[in-house]
Amino acid sequence: MAKVRPISGFPEWLPAQRLAEQQVLDRIREAFERFGFTPIETRAVEPLDWLLSKGETDKEIYVLRRLQAEAAEGERGGGEPDDAGLGLHFDLTVPFARYVAQNRARLAFPFRRYQIQKSWRGEKPQEGRYREFYQADADVIAEGELPLAYDAEMVEVLHEVTAAMPIPAVTVRINHRKVLEGFYRGLGVADPQPALRAADKLDKIGEQGVRELLAGEVGLDAAAAGKALELAGIRGADGASIAARVRALGVAHELLDRGLEELAWVLGAVAHLPAGAYEADLKIARGLDYYTGIVYEGTMAGYESLGAVCSGGRYDDLAAGGAAGGESGGGGGPKLPGTGISIGVSRILGKLFADGALGASRATPACVLVALTGEELRAESLAVARALRRRGIPCEVHPTAQKYGKQIRHAERKGIPYVWFPRGEATGGHEVRDIVTGEQAAADPERWQPPEEKRRVRLVTAGASPKP
Amino acid sequence: MAKVRPISGFPEWLPAQRLAEQQVLDRIREAFERFGFTPIETRAVEPLDWLLSKGETDKEIYVLRRLQAEAAEGERGGGEPDDAGLGLHFDLTVPFARYVAQNRARLAFPFRRYQIQKSWRGEKPQEGRYREFYQADADVIAEGELPLAYDAEMVEVLHEVTAAMPIPAVTVRINHRKVLEGFYRGLGVADPQPALRAADKLDKIGEQGVRELLAGEVGLDAAAAGKALELAGIRGADGASIAARVRALGVAHELLDRGLEELAWVLGAVAHLPAGAYEADLKIARGLDYYTGIVYEGTMAGYESLGAVCSGGRYDDLAAGGAAGGESGGGGGPKLPGTGISIGVSRILGKLFADGALGASRATPACVLVALTGEELRAESLAVARALRRRGIPCEVHPTAQKYGKQIRHAERKGIPYVWFPRGEATGGHEVRDIVTGEQAAADPERWQPPEEKRRVRLVTAGASPKP
Numbered sequence: 044m045a046k047v048r049p050i051s052g053f054p055e056w057l058p059a060q061r062l063a064e065q066q067v068l069d070r071i072r073e074a075f076e077r078f079g080f081t082p083i084e085t086r087a088v089e090p091l092d093w094l095l096s097k098g099e100t101d102k103e104i105y106v107l108r109r110l111q112a113e114a115a116e117g118e119r120g121g122g123e124p125d126d127a128g129l130g131l132h133f134d135l136t137v138p139f140a141r142y143v144a145q146n147r148a149r150l151a152f153p154f155r156r157y158q159i160q161k162s163w164r165g166e167k168p169q170e171g172r173y174r175e176f177y178q179a180d181a182d183v184i185a186e187g188e189l190p191l192a193y194d195a196e197m198v199e200v201l202h203e204v205t206a207a208m209p210i211p212a213v214t215v216r217i218n219h220r221k222v223l224e225g226f227y228r229g230l231g232v233a234d235p236q237p238a239l240r241a242a243d244k245l246d247k248i249g250e251q252g253v254r255e256l257l258a259g260e261v262g263l264d265a266a267a268a269g270k271a272l273e274l275a276g277i278r279g280a281d282g283a284s285i286a287a288r289v290r291a292l293g294v295a296h297e298l299l300d301r302g303l304e305e306l307a308w309v310l311g312a313v314a315h316l317p318a319g320a321y322e323a324d325l326k327i328a329r330g331l332d333y334y335t336g337i338v339y340e341g342t343m344a345g346y347e348s349l350g351a352v353c354s355g356g357r358y359d360d361l362a363a364g365g366a367a368g369g370e371s372g373g374g375g376g377p378k379l380p381g382t383g384i385s386i387g388v389s390r391i392l393g394k395l396f397a398d399g400a401l402g403a404s405r406a407t408p409a410c411v412l413v414a415l416t417g418e419e420l421r422a423e424s425l426a427v428a429r430a431l432r433r434r435g436i437p438c439e440v441h442p443t444a445q446k447y448g449k450q451i452r453h454a455e456r457k458g459i460p461y462v463w464f465p466r467g468e469a470t471g472g473h474e475v476r477d478i479v480t481g482e483q484a485a486a487d488p489e490r491w492q493p494p495e496e497k498r499r500v501r502l503v504t505a506g507a508s509p510k511p
Numbered sequence: 512m513a514k515v516r517p518i519s520g521f522p523e524w525l526p527a528q529r530l531a532e533q534q535v536l537d538r539i540r541e542a543f544e545r546f547g548f549t550p551i552e553t554r555a556v557e558p559l560d561w562l563l564s565k566g567e568t569d570k571e572i573y574v575l576r577r578l579q580a581e582a583a584e585g586e587r588g589g590g591e592p593d594d595a596g597l598g599l600h601f602d603l604t605v606p607f608a609r610y611v612a613q614n615r616a617r618l619a620f621p622f623r624r625y626q627i628q629k630s631w632r633g634e635k636p637q638e639g640r641y642r643e644f645y646q647a648d649a650d651v652i653a654e655g656e657l658p659l660a661y662d663a664e665m666v667e668v669l670h671e672v673t674a675a676m677p678i679p680a681v682t683v684r685i686n687h688r689k690v691l692e693g694f695y696r697g698l699g700v701a702d703p704q705p706a707l708r709a710a711d712k713l714d715k716i717g718e719q720g721v722r723e724l725l726a727g728e729v730g731l732d733a734a735a736a737g738k739a740l741e742l743a744g745i746r747g748a749d750g751a752s753i754a755a756r757v758r759a760l761g762v763a764h765e766l767l768d769r770g771l772e773e774l775a776w777v778l779g780a781v782a783h784l785p786a787g788a789y790e791a792d793l794k795i796a797r798g799l800d801y802y803t804g805i806v807y808e809g810t811m812a813g814y815e816s817l818g819a820v821c822s823g824g825r826y827d828d829l830a831a832g833g834a835a836g837g838e839s840g841g842g843g844g845p846k847l848p849g850t851g852i853s854i855g856v857s858r859i860l861g862k863l864f865a866d867g868a869l870g871a872s873r874a875t876p877a878c879v880l881v882a883l884t885g886e887e888l889r890a891e892s893l894a895v896a897r898a899l900r901r902r903g904i905p906c907e908v909h910p911t912a913q914k915y916g917k918q919i920r921h922a923e924r925k926g927i928p929y930v931w932f933p934r935g936e937a938t939g940g941h942e943v944r945d946i947v948t949g950e951q952a953a954a955d956p957e958r959w960q961p962p963e964e965k966r967r968v969r970l971v972t973a974g975a976s977p978k979p
Contacts, residue, residue, distance in 0.1 A: 056552070081876060087629065108573070108576065109633035110633070144515045145515040149525055151875075153910065196908070407619075408547060408549060
């Protein structure tokens with residue numbers, strides 16, 4: 044006998060939570076569209092070689108095979124990839140880069156898109172980390188040059204979008220990969236990646252832990268490790284003062300200068316945002332290898348221990364493989380640099396749902412239950428329902444003729460705020476009962492309007508200072 | 512070098528098509544919610560044993576494995592299913608049944624839900640059949656008895672939802688599994704399934720083909736096969752006349768009587784729908800084995816050769832496995848019968864997009880491009896964009912300072928209908944240019960309103976009589 048059970052890492056929500064999630068996704072979509080991002084959706088699968096060419100993620104990928112692979116053998120077409128060579132995407136940036144490379148001739152650049160979809164990673168599930176999760180991404184990819192203004196715009200987008208969500212305030216913390224790379228190269232480190240990853244762990248393993256990693260894995264002496272830790276401790280919203288504090292550490296490299304200059308430009312370009320919305324934080328590195336410039340991540344006020352709830356950065360030429368080999372005309376052409384952000388919707392909602400900090404005012408869109416008080420009156424009840432629906436009032440009809448009280452309890456159980464009686468006891472005509480107050484009054488199916496706060500399901504927030 | 516390419520059976524749309532698809536999905540969602548269906552979303556994966564216990568679909572399932580299965584070995588928790596035992600769902604009904612069984616104690620019954628998600632099948636791709644596709648489902652599941660009124664409601668839902676979509680009119684064709692089963696049992700057939708499947712192919716292989724199948728596989732004699740073909744030819748909207756025509760064939764069985772009675776009741780209950788919206792069609796059987804009562808499928812006017820674009824039916828106890836073995840409290844309890852519909856969104860849109868019969872008025876949500884005419888004016892341009900966005904007018908800012916003409920061409924290329932100049936040539940102040948007419952006039956960022964038909968992306972229909 045097949046058993047039903049939750050599967051660790053694959054979250055599912057109850058109806059009221061899904062109603063809340065839907066409204067959150069709507070708000071994200073509207074905010075992205077206000078910035079002129081175009082929606083796209085990519086298939087769930089990518090060829091494994093494409094996924095594997097974009098970073099150290101091999102352990103996380105779910106690979107597909109058909110249950111009856113032999114039977115399938117006969118069906119395979121000529122040039123299409125073997126099913127066994129397909130994996131579920133682990134993020135939305137890598138599929139987007141492929142989509143741009145593939146459709147290059149049919150897109151207008153700089154191409155701005157948003158994408159709200161699930162991704163999959165075969166990681167060990169833990170708080171805030173799922174195997175199946177929603178991400179909401181916005182990116183822009185240019186042909187040739189991508190002006191730095193887009194990196195600054197992404198900080199504003201992250202602020203606006205998270206501010207539109209019913210969640211605690213998000214602070215966007217900004218860094219520049221070239222600042223880190225230039226700094227470590229200036230310290231004499233040939234491959235800065237391990238040092239970046241070590242410093243990125245400051246919040247998790249503390250100063251002493253990072254010091255040990257830098258001495259051990261990276262091979263820095265005590266003085267250099269001290270400077271690296273000082274760099275990782277630098278935070279602030281003013282570009283000039285950040286640059287001065289970094290230069291005071293006495294490390295010089297051309298990459299470092301370029302990084303600091305760009306970082307300061309971006310900080311200046313977002314200075315109109317409210318205090319607390321952003322700051323430079325020089326320990327931020329971001330795990331993914333494909334970032335090459337400005338990087339950001341955001342934490343939620345009161346939920347810092349949850350880690351980054353959004354992140355992003357600039358990547359120089361993620362769509363490169365395609366430009367050379369795809370159907371886009373092949374061969375060379377200008378580069379396709381991009382920059383973008385990703386909001387960890389499931390990570391945020393999973394935590395707020397678990398804490399009871401976010402929910403919905405009821406578990407059904409239905410605003411009215413139309414009662415059926417006799418089988419011979421079915422046509423009448425159906426006609427009321429149609430009249431209400433025509434005016435956009437969600438309703439359902441009680442399926443069988445039952446006593447008044449039983450139908451009222453049906454509505455109560457489902458959280459439906461009103462019951463409609465086509466032949467009310469008081470007037471013999473149409474009457475509407477408010478389930479909460481118990482008031483029942485005559486009503487016209489063509490005219491009656493519920494108050495707006497009962498017509499639609501509302502988001503309900505509670506707990507650690509979520510915005511309304 | 513990783514290559515980029517389409518993968519057969521995994522459709523992706525260009526931006527204007529995705530904008531159209533999004534509006535279609537919005538309309539479906541709104542229509543479902545007007546009927547009081549609650550949204551849920553289920554994980555993409557189900558345990559293989561659950562998928563396999565629900566019908567003859569083993570050939571179609573995509574099974575997952577982690578790329579580095581050995582490394583994963585150490586991570587496995589106690590009771591959770593092995594990753595290798597997970598498959599992508601092939602429809603939304605089977606996961607829904609599992610969700611209901613699993614959350615039984617936390618749901619209010621009859622539980623009405625809709626679900627708009629992708630499903631996956633490893634079938635050979637062909638026109639109208641994808642390996643990854645959107646379905647939009649609505650179902651109701653009851654504890655104990657599910658009144659027949661819900662089956663009738665599903666016909667109305669199918670009609671209302673497809674009528675709300677920008678597609679040609681859909682006719683819902685209705686049958687009852689018990690009519691078919693009773694008829695064949697009355698003819699002396701012990702296992703009616705092969706006969707049902709044979710008659711269901713009437714449109715594809717013609718009368719002679721069905722006759723041969725019935726004589727060969729099913730073993731009917733010529734007279735019985737003739738009656739079966741006559742049954743398959745019966746169509747009409749009036750229940751009493753349908754029943755009379757079936758009874759005139761001289762086949763009797765208790766199941767047949769019950770089926771005809773229920774079919775007639777449903778036809779009567781939807782008689783208020785417009786002519787052509789529905790009819791009984793006694794050859795409809797539906798492939799899936801789990802249906803046990805009323806079944807329906809819908810075809811689109813002018814696209815009959817595409818086959819069914821929506822379908823559904825009643826299933827007696829699909830959630831059964833869970834009721835006995837899940838976390839729902841286990842052991843017995845009343846049955847969980849359900850009835851529901853499924854709209855093949857990708858099948859419909861794929862065809863309409865391919866025919867150029869559906870699209871969007873532009874390929875970006877942006878209504879305005881705010882020009883940047885000098886780097887020193889950036890703050891001014893950003894302020895205009897913020898003012899427009901605050902009032903819900905989607906816009907983007909040109910990233911670099913360039914000549915007027917170049918920025919106008921940028922807007923033209925992207926299909927953005929207006930360009931905003933913070934320092935216009937005529938007035939020296941704010942001016943808005945209409946890209947189509949070339950008219951340019953003074954405007955106030957806090958007050959200017961585009962006409963509604965240009966503010967939002969509109970659906971554009973053409974070709975074979977789609978509704979507006």
